[in-house]
Amino acid sequence: MKELDAIKSEVLSCQKCALCQHRHTVVFGEGCSSSSLMCIGEGPGYYEDMAGRPFVGASGQLLDKILDVCGFSRQRNVFIANIVKCRPPGNRAPLPEERAQCLPYLLQQIEIINPRILVLLGATALQGLIDSEARITRLRGRWLEWNGRWVMPTYHPSALLRTPELKRDAWEDFKKVIDKYREVVDANHFSAYH
Numbered sequence: 001m002k003e004l005d006a007i008k009s010e011v012l013s014c015q016k017c018a019l020c021q022h023r024h025t026v027v028f029g030e031g032c033s034s035s036s037l038m039c040i041g042e043g044p045g046y047y048e049d050m051a052g053r054p055f056v057g058a059s060g061q062l063l064d065k066i067l068d069v070c071g072f073s074r075q076r077n078v079f080i081a082n083i084v085k086c087r088p089p090g091n092r093a094p095l096p097e098e099r100a101q102c103l104p105y106l107l108q109q110i111e112i113i114n115p116r117i118l119v120l121l122g123a124t125a126l127q128g129l130i131d132s133e134a135r136i137t138r139l140r141g142r143w144l145e146w147n148g149r150w151v152m153p154t155y156h157p158s159a160l161l162r163t164p165e166l167k168r169d170a171w172e173d174f175k176k177v178i179d180k181y182r183e184v185v186d187a188n189h190f191s192a193y194h
């Protein structure tokens with residue numbers, strides 16, 4: 001898609017914050033450019049920085065599994081992006097000024113892809129996009145309305161890897177995403193488990 005390619009080429013040479021000094025590759029995001037569903041994470045880790053693709057490490061493999069049981073995939077119906085597009089050193093959370101410099105790119109991606117539903121993976125995504133004071137533990141599993149889109153905050157897959165007991169709650173959240181997708185995108189959407 002032309003408009004998305006235009007921002008992509010801008011992002012790939014971005015030097016607006018210090019994260020550009022240590023990055024190996026800019027991670028623009030990937031997936032179906034006409035997706036009605038978009039997942040947003042925090043920022044690239046080591047493997048994403050090496051590959052130039054979002055969510056390819058351990059948490060990415062878990063995310064792909066979750067999406068798969070929900071009937072979603074990057075190839076068919078999801079776009080995956082992050083709050084920041086370059087890896088913060090040592091995988092620290094991105095700083096407020098780094099998030100602020102990168103946010104306009106994400107907002108443009110959202111405008112162009114125009115998803116009906118956003119899934120925010122973890123506190124950084126929730127705070128970076130919606131409210132810097134918001135708590136993921138309080139808001140996860142609740143629908144928010146933001147700029148005419150449905151937003152579901154849930155746990156980051158890396159939190160699920162660290163604390164497997166959270167998986168039960170995360171599955172409840174993703175079942176709500178499947179239900180909303182059937183309601184506002186495709187009444188016949190197939191998921192093997194819900």
Ligand code: URA
Nearest residue numbers: 041042043044054055
């Ligand atoms: N964690 C994230 O938040 N994003 C990625 O792309 C990979 C891991």
